[in-house]
Amino acid sequence: MCAVCEFKIEFGISHPLALSVAVATRKAIEADLIEAIDIDEGALAAARKRMAAVEALNLLQARIEDAHTEACLLDLPDFYVLLIENDTWGFFHATTEGFDPDIVPEIPDVTTTEEAKRSNIVIMSEAALRGWLAGRFDVEHAFRESLFVIDGPQIHADSxxxxFYATEPATVAH
Known part of the structure; x- marks a missing residue:
């Protein structure tokens, strides 16, 4: 399992690009491309949402690990995934055994203008992640429509x- 992080970032939105991902997600929901995440109320609603987000991150982790050789995993830069619905952050650091479940990452740097110091962050909604994992659309669509956005130094963003292209689900509805 990847590390699930509880960051307290000091500005009102968890990442400057989260709003554009939220707008793209709403459009995809309205176009019936993905399903909205159920917004249950009640005493345990926040815990259920967090557990569902962690499950989605685990599914992503498994898909990435299954699609890549050990050498390819080790070539990946460390990266964060932000699921915007409830600000669930995951941190992915590859080891010879897959992604390290015990790592305690630093708070991601989401505001620096110095490219070399920027954290590698994938911003997405849980709804879009689950839709992609289910094969409802391909990764090209996810990036083109801003359902997935990668923020970080260009060399790491390219990697x-x-x-994600190598991790594409086998069956994608077009």
């Missing part, structure tokens, strides 16, 4: 983009 993570290739990772």
């Amino acid at each position: 993570l983009t290739r990772m």
Whole structure:
């Protein structure tokens, strides 16, 4: 399992690109491309949402690990995944055994203008991640429509983009 992080970022939105991903997600829901995440109320609603988000991150992790050789995994840069519905952050650090479940990452740097210091962050909604994993659309559509956005130094963003293409579900509805 990847590390699931509880970051307290000091500005009102968890990542500057989260709003554009939220708008793209709403469009995809309205176009019936993906299903909205159920918004249950009640005392345990937040816990259920967090557990569902962690499950989605685990599914992503398994898909990435299954699609890549050990050498390819080790070539990946460390990266964060932000699921925007409830600000669930996952951190992915590859080892010879897959992604490290015990790592404690630093808070991602989401505001620096110095490219070399920027954290590698994949911003997406849980709804879009689940839709993609289910084969409802391909990764090209996800990036083109801003359902998935990668923020980080260009060399790492290119590597993570290739990772998603290599991780494409076998059956994608077009």
